[in-house]
Amino acid sequence: MQSIFSGEWERKRRRRRILVFSLLAILIFIVLLFSMNSGVTPLGPLEVLKTLFGFGDSNQNLVLFQFRLPRIVLALLVGAALAVSGCVLQGISRNSLADPGILGITTGAGLFVVLYISFFSSIDAASPYLLPVFALVGGLLAAALIYILAYDRQLGLVPMRMILTGIAVAAGLNALMTVLMLRLQPEQFDFVAIWLAGRIYGSTWPYVYSFLPWFIILSIFIYYRWRALDTLTFGEQMAKGLGLRVEKERLLLTFASVALAASAVSVSGGIGFVGLIAPHIARRLIGPNHALALPASALLGGLLLLFADTLGRTIIQPSEIHAGIVVAVIGAPYFLYLLARSNV
Amino acid sequence: MIETDQLHIGYDQQTIVNDLNIEIPSGKITALVGANGSGKSTILKALSRLMKPSKGVVYLNGSSIHSQKTKELAKQMAILPQNPEAPQGLTVTELVTYGRAPHQRGFGSLKAHDKEMIGWAIEITGMREFANRPIDHLSGGQRQRAWIAMALAQETETLFLDEPTTFLDMAHQMEVLNILEKLNVQEHRTIVMVVHDLNHASRYAHHIVAIKHGNVVKTGTPHEVMEAGIIEKVFGIKSDIIKDPRSGMPLCLPYNLCEEQAASPIFGS
Numbered sequence: 001m002q003s004i005f006s007g008e009w010e011r012k013r014r015r016r017r018i019l020v021f022s023l024l025a026i027l028i029f030i031v032l033l034f035s036m037n038s039g040v041t042p043l044g045p046l047e048v049l050k051t052l053f054g055f056g057d058s059n060q061n062l063v064l065f066q067f068r069l070p071r072i073v074l075a076l077l078v079g080a081a082l083a084v085s086g087c088v089l090q091g092i093s094r095n096s097l098a099d100p101g102i103l104g105i106t107t108g109a110g111l112f113v114v115l116y117i118s119f120f121s122s123i124d125a126a127s128p129y130l131l132p133v134f135a136l137v138g139g140l141l142a143a144a145l146i147y148i149l150a151y152d153r154q155l156g157l158v159p160m161r162m163i164l165t166g167i168a169v170a171a172g173l174n175a176l177m178t179v180l181m182l183r184l185q186p187e188q189f190d191f192v193a194i195w196l197a198g199r200i201y202g203s204t205w206p207y208v209y210s211f212l213p214w215f216i217i218l219s220i221f222i223y224y225r226w227r228a229l230d231t232l233t234f235g236e237q238m239a240k241g242l243g244l245r246v247e248k249e250r251l252l253l254t255f256a257s258v259a260l261a262a263s264a265v266s267v268s269g270g271i272g273f274v275g276l277i278a279p280h281i282a283r284r285l286i287g288p289n290h291a292l293a294l295p296a297s298a299l300l301g302g303l304l305l306l307f308a309d310t311l312g313r314t315i316i317q318p319s320e321i322h323a324g325i326v327v328a329v330i331g332a333p334y335f336l337y338l339l340a341r342s343n344v
Numbered sequence: 345m346i347e348t349d350q351l352h353i354g355y356d357q358q359t360i361v362n363d364l365n366i367e368i369p370s371g372k373i374t375a376l377v378g379a380n381g382s383g384k385s386t387i388l389k390a391l392s393r394l395m396k397p398s399k400g401v402v403y404l405n406g407s408s409i410h411s412q413k414t415k416e417l418a419k420q421m422a423i424l425p426q427n428p429e430a431p432q433g434l435t436v437t438e439l440v441t442y443g444r445a446p447h448q449r450g451f452g453s454l455k456a457h458d459k460e461m462i463g464w465a466i467e468i469t470g471m472r473e474f475a476n477r478p479i480d481h482l483s484g485g486q487r488q489r490a491w492i493a494m495a496l497a498q499e500t501e502t503l504f505l506d507e508p509t510t511f512l513d514m515a516h517q518m519e520v521l522n523i524l525e526k527l528n529v530q531e532h533r534t535i536v537m538v539v540h541d542l543n544h545a546s547r548y549a550h551h552i553v554a555i556k557h558g559n560v561v562k563t564g565t566p567h568e569v570m571e572a573g574i575i576e577k578v579f580g581i582k583s584d585i586i587k588d589p590r591s592g593m594p595l596c597l598p599y600n601l602c603e604e605q606a607a608s609p610i611f612g613s
Contacts, residue, residue, distance in 0.1 A: 009476040153356070231445055237394050237425040242498070243418025243446035288431035289438065 017292060020285045024299040028076070031303060035072050035310040036064060040318050071203040074267060075309040075323065076302035077215050078200065079274055081264035082106075083301020086275020087282070087294055088222055088257035091229040092250050095159035096280060097338060100139075100261035101272025102163065104170030108142025109135035109262035110270050111173050111180075114192050118184055128210040132263035139262030143254065145169055198271040198324010200309055207267040214263040219298070222256050225249065226290040233288065271324040273331025274301050280338065304330075345370045346391060346502070346536070351400035353383075353390050353558070360386050361558035364400070368551070370501075373528050373535045375549035377542055377569075379579050383558035384538050385426070385506055391536065392423045392504040404502075418446035421502040422495040426510070430479045436490045437475045440465050443497025465496040469523055485516030492523060503527070505537040509544065517541075521548050542579075546570050546593045554578045570594035576602055 036048045041063045043051070051060045082100060089098040100106050116134040150165040152158060174196070181192045228249045231239045239246050265271060282296035308326035315321065346368040353361040360383045368374050368391070376384040389395040391402055393409050402409045409417060422443070430439055443465065444458045454462075466475055469489040479487055488508060495503055508524070509517040525548055527533045539545045545552050546566040554561045554569050555578070562574050575583050575596060583598040 227445060227448065231442060233431045234442070235425070235429055237389075237423070238428050240394055240414065241392065241418065241421075241423035241425070241495075241504075242442060243415035245414055283431075283433075287433050287438075289434075 017286060020296065021299070024296070024303060028299065028303050028306070031307050031310060032072065035306060036068055038310065038314045039063070039068060066205075067203070070205045070208050071200055071309070072306060073208050074203065074211070075200055075306040077208070077211060078264045078268040078271065079278070079301040079303070079305025080298035081211075081215055081219075081260045081301070082271060082274040082305070083278035083282075083297040084219060084222060084294060085257040085261035085264070086301075087279035087290070087297040088229065088253050088260075089275070090279055091290060092232050092253050092257075093159060093162060094233060094235070095162060097159070097163050097276070097335070098166075099273065099276035100257070100265075101270070101275060102170065102335070103142075103146055103166030104168075104173055105139045105142050105146075105166075105258055105261055106265040106270050106272065107170045107173040107177070108145075109139040109265050110195050111177055112138030112141075113266050114177060114180060114188075114195060117191055118180070118188050128206045128267070131207075131210060131266040132214050135262040135266030136259050139258045140255070142169055142173065143258045194322070195269045197322040198269040198327065199320075199322035200268045211263055211267045214259065218256050218260045218263075222253065222260070223294055225253060226294060229253065229290040229294075230288075269322065269324055271305065271327055273327050273335060274304055276338070277331055277334050278304055280334075345405060346534075347403045348391070349401045349403065351387075351390060351402065352398045353386055353395060354398050359398075359558070361390070361397075364558070364560065366553055366560055366563060368534070368536055370405075370534050371528070371532045372550040373524065373537070373548055374551040374553065375537055375539045375545035376553050376555060377539055377545050377578070378555035382555045382578075384555045386558070387555065388504055388506055388536065388538050392421055393417060394423060394425070415446050418498065418500075420500050421504060422498040422500040423504045424491055424495045424506065424508060426506040428491055432480055433478050435476050435478055436466065436471050436482075436493070437462065439479055439490055440471075440493045440497045443494040443499075446498060461497050461499055465493040468496065468526070469493040470519075483516075485512050485519060488512060488516070488520055489523065492520065496527070500533075502534040502536065505535070507538050507540055510540055517544070524548065542570070542575070542596045546595065547588070547591055566593055570596060 033045060033048065037043055037045055041059070043060060043063060047056065047060060048064065050056055051064045056064065086099045089100065089103070090096055112134040113131060116130065146162065146165050146169050149169070150158070150162045152161070177192060177196065181189055184192065228244055231242050231244045232246070232250065234242075236246055261275065278301035279293065279297040282293050282300050286292045286296045305323060305327065308330070309323040312321040312323050312326045348364050348366050351361060351364040352359065353364075364387065366387075376388060378384040386395065390397050393402070393414070396410075404417070404420060440462050441454065441458075444454065444462065447458065466472055469492055471486070471489055471493055474482060474486055474490070479490055482490065492505075492508070495505075503524075505524070509520050512520065521544060524535050524537070528535055539549070549566065551563070552566055552569040553563045554574060561578050562569050570585055572583055572585055575581065575585075580602045581598045582600045582602060583596045585594050585596055587593075588595045
């Protein structure tokens with residue numbers, strides 16, 4: 001009996017899992033180092049290490065601790081959050097194309113962030129700690145709108161209908177944001193443009209602190225439900241038969257994933273596709289089990305966004321391409337590829 | 345024992361089952377039979393709490409299933425719906441492990457007893473040699489056995505199956521039914537299934553419930569239900585009932601449609 005759990009095959013599988021996770025950790029470390037090295041003020045690898053351990057001069061300290069590190073940390077966290085959110089949305093809707101960006105949830109969050117900012121003279125005058133709250137309201141409204149429009153009483157949430165509705169909602173909200181832009185002061189106008197392009201604008205520590213508690217609490221909340229997520233992928237009837245309170249779990253998980261994506265884009269701008277690509281690659285590498293697919297998605301999402309942000313700010317120095325645009329350049333073809341493959 | 349008391353089931357405004365009173369005996373194999381769209385699958389779903397009745401009560405061993413926690417019920421009854429789907433790449437062992445879900449909580453890992461039940465379920469369904477294969481690489485018959493193993497790992501007294509043999513060839517149909525029979529004989533499990541093939545119902549079930557338009561036409565042993573008159577009423581076909589020389593059970597040999605049935609529209613299932 002025991003051999004089902006401890007055979008040669010199981011050992012092979014365990015080795016593969018360890019390999020995938022170590023590889024991801026190594027890749028993140030490499031991009032992290034590169035990201036700390038590069039920028040307008042170049043810091044050599046040795047200088048970075050010296051500064052990290054407290055032996056840097058004031059200029060190096062300023063560049064590393066005040067300019068680069070908060071942005072790096074935020075890129076990792078936001079990427080991980082969007083990936084986990086996408087992973088959950090894909091799991092509960094049994095739809096490999098679900099992504100908070102494509103569904104317009106991040107745009108809904110962005111709209112409310114913009115509304116909040118427009119009360120103040122500039123982004124710096126607004127408290128960063130309220131950003132995630134407003135974003136959450138916008139994200140939930142967008143999610144509710146999609147649900148109401150796409151839900152069919154007989155068929156439930158049909159995957160393709162949900163995606164199409166989401167794209168329409170996202171387009172509508174984007175248009176609304178553009179209309180709003182026309183009525184704003186120049187400085188606020190700049191902010192909306194930056195948000196839409198997906199620049200990680202929250203590049204100081206207060207933004208990290210404002211997002212971090214959301215990230216930690218929601219991630220743990222979601223990870224605790226990995227078994228429910230697994231069961232939901234078997235379909236509603238099977239999940240019910242296995243003793244899952246389907247409606248309740250689905251509601252809680254939707255809420256958590258929307259909150260995670262919304263709070264993430266409230267400090268980073270509208271970054272799409274991370275929630276689509278990262279979970280998809282994670283499942284390919286590690287299998288459908290959410291106990292592993294969730295952390296793998298998080299690592300991949302963090303890696304992807306840090307890579308995109310680092311590339312964006314180094315490739316045409318001293319100017320920069322916003323992370324959202326870099327991700328879209330990679331993500332849009334990937335989305336089309338998934339769309340062509342799927343038979344929903 | 346499972347009983348229903350004046351069960352009404354319907355989607356939206358449309359009533360599918362009206363005033364249903366049936367009893368499912370414990371420790372027996374019960375087959376629900378009826379034409380397409382007769383409501384037999386709907387009744388199975390209501391009995392297994394997948395569908396909420398608009399009126400009436402389902403009792404499991406004397407207590408209403410509607411007032412019990414779904415997780416507690418999942419320790420007493422397992423359900424295998426029609427055409428279940430598994431995510432790509434999931435192996436048989438992983439699938440069967442989910443059968444233990446009602447016995448686990450939160451971050452908890454598999455206990456020795458969980459592993460024992462998973463091993464047993466894989467063994468009794470003959471899936472040992474496929475234990476580490478992905479479900480999507482298996483044949484239809486093997487896949488169905490894997491799902492049955494999952495339901496068995498749930499360690500329940502009652503097992504509901506919705507057309508477990510549809511889409512399988514004859515050998516695989518028999519294989520699945522033999523497993524169910526073995527479970528009933530050796531483990532005294534109560535098995536309730538929707539069966540398409542009347543002769544399978546007669547050969548394997550102790551108790552048959554014949555359903556038409558959401559109403560019970562006749563319940564009883566295969567000998568009681570398998571009568572030309574009843575079959576004509578339930579399925580709209582004329583048939584001869586003969587004795588199976590091997591098992592001694594009645595066999596139905598259809599030879600024509602009934603006049604009025606041939607003209608009336610057939611509802612989708």
